[in-house]
Amino acid sequence: MNVNAYRRMRYFYSTCSVGMFGEHIYAFEQLTGICDIPEYYQITREEYETAEQWVLEDDKVTEILSRPILCDRSKGGRQDFDEEAAKNSPWGK
Numbered sequence: 001m002n003v004n005a006y007r008r009m010r011y012f013y014s015t016c017s018v019g020m021f022g023e024h025i026y027a028f029e030q031l032t033g034i035c036d037i038p039e040y041y042q043i044t045r046e047e048y049e050t051a052e053q054w055v056l057e058d059d060k061v062t063e064i065l066s067r068p069i070l071c072d073r074s075k076g077g078r079q080d081f082d083e084e085a086a087k088n089s090p091w092g093k
Contacts, residue, residue, distance in 0.1 A: 039072040
């Protein structure tokens with residue numbers, strides 16, 4: 001799957017959102033760096049559905065940002081990922 005498949009569903013502040021890749025892969029989008037380049041971290045469906053609550057919790061956001069980057073939009077970055085591997089990851093269930 002490609003980074004261009006991301007669909008933003010809810011914005012938080014001007015630096016992050018939650019959304020989906022396809023039908024079953026949920027993600028947290030964080031804008032980083034001087035150019036606000038988005039990085040996408042996989043989250044569970046439950047985390048997706050309760051984002052309004054945890055997005056204000058520094059500990060939860062830090063925990064999500066410590067996960068491997070699913071993909072990003074940086075030049076030369078990881079713009080593709082294996083959809084099956086994402087579905088079978090600890091956060092894909």
